[in-house]
Amino acid sequence: MLVIEILLNLFHLFVGTLASQEAFSNDLSFEEYTEQSLLWAPYRPNCYFGLRPRNVDNTPFQLGIMWFDNSRTDGVTRLRHFVDQGDHLNKYGWDIYDPRLGGREIIIDEDNNLNLTIYFTKSHSGQNWAVRLHGEPIDAKRETTASIILYMNQNGENQDSKLFKVDSGSSKLTKFHGSSPELGEYDISINRNSGKLFKSSSLSSMEVAPGCDASKASHLSMNIPDDSVWKAKDVFQTILADSVKSILENRLEDVHTSLIPSVFTIRNIYSLPPGNFHYLQNTFDNSDPMGFDLDVVYNKVKEPEKISSSEDVSNLISRTLNEVTARFNKHFQFSFHDREHRKFAMETLSNLLGGIGYFHGKQLVDRITKLDEDTFREVPLIHPEEEGPLSLFTSVPSRAAFPRGFYWDEGFHLLQIMDYDFDLAVEICLSWFELIEDSGWIAREVILGDEARSKVPGRFAVQNPHIANPPTLLLAFSEMLDRAINQENQNSMNRFGEEEANDENNQLETNSELLLAYARKIYPKLLKHYNWFKSSQQSYLDDYLDVLEEDGILDKVHVNETYRWRGRTVTHCLPSGMDDYPRAQPPDDSELDVDALAWVGVMTRSMRQIAHILALEEDEQMYSSIQSHIVDNLDVIHWSEKDGYYCDVTVGGEWDDQRSFSCHAGYISILPFALKLMPKDSPKLEQIVSLLSDSSKLFSEYGILSLSRDDEYFGKDENYWRGPIWMNINYLVLEALKFYYPEVVSKDKKALTPAKKLYQALKQNLIDTVFHNWKKTGYCYEQFNPNTGKGQGIEHFTGWTALIVNVMGHD
Numbered sequence: 001m002l003v004i005e006i007l008l009n010l011f012h013l014f015v016g017t018l019a020s021q022e023a024f025s026n027d028l029s030f031e032e033y034t035e036q037s038l039l040w041a042p043y044r045p046n047c048y049f050g051l052r053p054r055n056v057d058n059t060p061f062q063l064g065i066m067w068f069d070n071s072r073t074d075g076v077t078r079l080r081h082f083v084d085q086g087d088h089l090n091k092y093g094w095d096i097y098d099p100r101l102g103g104r105e106i107i108i109d110e111d112n113n114l115n116l117t118i119y120f121t122k123s124h125s126g127q128n129w130a131v132r133l134h135g136e137p138i139d140a141k142r143e144t145t146a147s148i149i150l151y152m153n154q155n156g157e158n159q160d161s162k163l164f165k166v167d168s169g170s171s172k173l174t175k176f177h178g179s180s181p182e183l184g185e186y187d188i189s190i191n192r193n194s195g196k197l198f199k200s201s202s203l204s205s206m207e208v209a210p211g212c213d214a215s216k217a218s219h220l221s222m223n224i225p226d227d228s229v230w231k232a233k234d235v236f237q238t239i240l241a242d243s244v245k246s247i248l249e250n251r252l253e254d255v256h257t258s259l260i261p262s263v264f265t266i267r268n269i270y271s272l273p274p275g276n277f278h279y280l281q282n283t284f285d286n287s288d289p290m291g292f293d294l295d296v297v298y299n300k301v302k303e304p305e306k307i308s309s310s311e312d313v314s315n316l317i318s319r320t321l322n323e324v325t326a327r328f329n330k331h332f333q334f335s336f337h338d339r340e341h342r343k344f345a346m347e348t349l350s351n352l353l354g355g356i357g358y359f360h361g362k363q364l365v366d367r368i369t370k371l372d373e374d375t376f377r378e379v380p381l382i383h384p385e386e387e388g389p390l391s392l393f394t395s396v397p398s399r400a401a402f403p404r405g406f407y408w409d410e411g412f413h414l415l416q417i418m419d420y421d422f423d424l425a426v427e428i429c430l431s432w433f434e435l436i437e438d439s440g441w442i443a444r445e446v447i448l449g450d451e452a453r454s455k456v457p458g459r460f461a462v463q464n465p466h467i468a469n470p471p472t473l474l475l476a477f478s479e480m481l482d483r484a485i486n487q488e489n490q491n492s493m494n495r496f497g498e499e500e501a502n503d504e505n506n507q508l509e510t511n512s513e514l515l516l517a518y519a520r521k522i523y524p525k526l527l528k529h530y531n532w533f534k535s536s537q538q539s540y541l542d543d544y545l546d547v548l549e550e551d552g553i554l555d556k557v558h559v560n561e562t563y564r565w566r567g568r569t570v571t572h573c574l575p576s577g578m579d580d581y582p583r584a585q586p587p588d589d590s591e592l593d594v595d596a597l598a599w600v601g602v603m604t605r606s607m608r609q610i611a612h613i614l615a616l617e618e619d620e621q622m623y624s625s626i627q628s629h630i631v632d633n634l635d636v637i638h639w640s641e642k643d644g645y646y647c648d649v650t651v652g653g654e655w656d657d658q659r660s661f662s663c664h665a666g667y668i669s670i671l672p673f674a675l676k677l678m679p680k681d682s683p684k685l686e687q688i689v690s691l692l693s694d695s696s697k698l699f700s701e702y703g704i705l706s707l708s709r710d711d712e713y714f715g716k717d718e719n720y721w722r723g724p725i726w727m728n729i730n731y732l733v734l735e736a737l738k739f740y741y742p743e744v745v746s747k748d749k750k751a752l753t754p755a756k757k758l759y760q761a762l763k764q765n766l767i768d769t770v771f772h773n774w775k776k777t778g779y780c781y782e783q784f785n786p787n788t789g790k791g792q793g794i795e796h797f798t799g800w801t802a803l804i805v806n807v808m809g810h811d
């Protein structure tokens with residue numbers, strides 16, 4: 001019955017536009033729902049708070065928030081805007097957040113003596129939104145100000161776009177009216193609900209120069225090119241510096257210290273004509289423990305459901321917070337955890353979701369420079385060309401260090417997100433697949449536009465179309481299809497039983513016909529990507545068949561299915577995702593990389609699954625045979641009997657006519673296991689479990705090490721993937737243990753097999769490690785020290801480290 005349904009649906013897709021429109025009227029409303037609920041969010045994750053709409057590319061509205069203590073002459077050095085680990089904030093991040101609904105971000109900035117809470121909420125329709133800033137001093141006795149600068153711009157320089165201030169009749173309320181061809185007409189009001197602006201009781205006037213008065217809100221309007229709006233902080237600092245200079249030059253007497261906040265208030269010193277860009281600076285007296293409240297409310301003129309008062313904002317905020325909490329509790333079972341662990345889990349997931357951004361702009365690609373396969377030196381990419389514009393909807397590994405799309409990370413993010421909001425995960429996945437170009441290539445890092453580029457070290461900004469990366473997106477996509485099909489099976493079995501309550505964010509999961517329609521649409525693109533990957537990373541084994549013959553394995557090897565990462569250097573293999581993990585030395589073009597082969601295996605398996613559900617029988621058979629060749633090759637070529645795990649291999653070069661293993665026990669040697677590519681009855685499984693359980697090698701009380709303690713490279717040099725513990729591979733190991741040894745999740749304490757012992761210890765160790773670091777510092781980390789469990793590398797890394805929530809929330 002299921003297959004017939006699927007076929008019928010596919011048939012509808014192909015019988016012409018009219019019919020398919022009828023058949024997919026559900027689809028349309030689903031798409032509308034997606035567009036509207038995901039239209040507005042803080043999609044500029046590189047900012048502490050930065051808003052822009054999704055899929056509005058030509059004339060978006062943009063908003064950002066900055067703050068500093070302007071009562072100090074050097075205050076401007078602590079002006080906050082882009083997330084920066086160097087700011088040393090005690091804490092920042094979302095403790096409750098869902099991009100469809102909104103949430104709450106908490107910022108503790110001790111240097112500025114500011115405890116800032118930012119609420120973001122939306123109307124039911126998702127068309128209108130409000131931001132509430134609530135600030136308090138951390139220490140009310142410290143004499144400080146909280147100078148809050150909002151900036152906003154209506155993009156569309158040459159189009160019919162406007163954003164201008166209108167008279168509000170009240171000093172506490174500032175109003176704007178805007179319009180853009182894509183957004184329509186809208187009103188913005190900025191309302192100071194509570195708190196007082198800074199005013200010295202000993203002075204009759206706070207004005208130090210015309211327009212420089214901290215006791216009044218200061219507004220400056222001008223034009224800034226669309227592609228420079230992200231430089232709002234630099235522009236602010238420049239104007240402010242000129243203003244300060246001119247004040248000091250023109251004053252005969254010293255400036256009273258109480259006037260310093262006025263000196264550091266922005267004004268229109270160049271007499272610029274007004275434009276679509278606006279700064280609004282409010283300097284609050286930060287000595288009142290009650291703090292201040294500032295609301296920014298956006299109402300579309302044509303939208304009937306208006307947000308019209310601060311009570312409305314308050315009500316929407318409490319509704320948002322309740323709803324996100326309810327959704328969260330529904331998708332994860334935390335009944336067996338205490339309150340603090342729940343808070344930790346919710347905050348960690350919220351920060352992963354809070355890292356979702358929408359990027360639009362050009363990317364830099366060098367299609368001229370060739371890789372150096374003779375000396376394997378790093379080749380500078382000196383012929384970058386701008387290409388695009390392109391768009392990408394993605395989550396980011398870290399708002400501070402990596403606020404852009406990462407192909408290798410994203411699949412892991414999706415494994416996490418799909419447990420909470422399946423449709424959102426699909427939406428992100430499809431956005432990535434859109435990037436597959438005709439050749440089949442997708443960039444390893446997707447860096448769109450100058451704003452995204454501003455956070456990238458120069459040598460990583462240019463992408464190279466010969467470079468691949470582990471195809472984790474396909475890992476995630478096949479998981480999605482699996483779930484949808486399982487769900488459909490269950491539904492058809494339960495047809496006459498209890499109806500599952502319909503969840504509006506799991507429509508694709510519960511209505512697999514929708515997901516199938518998507519799969520059908522993107523299959524040709526995925527096929528291009530697959531073929532590109534296979535051909536671009538193909539090994540040169542053909543030239544070394546004599547070596548296999550000598551070894552007596554020529555007849556067992558499937559010569560077409562061996563791979564080598566292109567673009568490795570002597571010290572690094574960035575394409576593999578595990579940059580400095582030790583590889584064969586010296587590098588040679590006769591190398592065969594076990595992880596490259598394993599990842600093609602994952603891709604092939606995913607393609608087979610997709611072909612299966614799309615009923616493309618011939619394709620399915622082809623993938624099936626490739627997959628079995630890959631599984632054979634893993635064992636025949638890469639398994640080292642002597643070491644008892646998988647290794648990279650070289651079949652020529654220095655060693656001439658023999659196959660030589662490059663064995664370094666660690667993530668790469670267990671990858672075929674972690675990716676579930678080993679046959680379920682493989683006698684080698686036991687050896688892998690024992691390697692993973694060996695505390696003189698990979699096991700530790702904090703998680704599985706990336707490289708064995710007894711490896712000569714353990715902890716050496718850059719020490720990135722040479723021992724530190726990473727959550728992504730640990731997560732895969734837990735999943736693989738469940739796959740190969742279903743008994744590991746049973747509560748029965750008697751049958752403690754080695755696999756079960758490993759699973760239970762590893763799970764607990766990972767939870768403890770990430771949780772304790774969070775408890776101590778308030779942050780999640782990129783990786784963890786193999787000896788102490790201390791979080792290290794990038795701080796506030798809520799990309800794949802957030803997988804800990806899945807680990808906690810499920811058995």
Ligand SMILES: *[C@@H]1O[C@H](CO)[C@@H](O)[C@H](O)[C@H]1NC(C)=O
Nearest residue numbers: 108115116117136137138139
């Ligand atoms: C920050 O403000 C919130 C809300 O008023 C309060 O609950 C929290 O304890 C404050 N945190 C600090 C570090 O002052």
Ligand SMILES: *[C@@H]1O[C@H](CO)[C@@H](O)[C@H](O)[C@H]1NC(C)=O
Nearest residue numbers: 535558559560561625626629
């Ligand atoms: C291996 O690849 C070559 C070239 O693409 C192709 O002609 C051949 O049929 C393939 N062999 C197998 C066993 O698939």
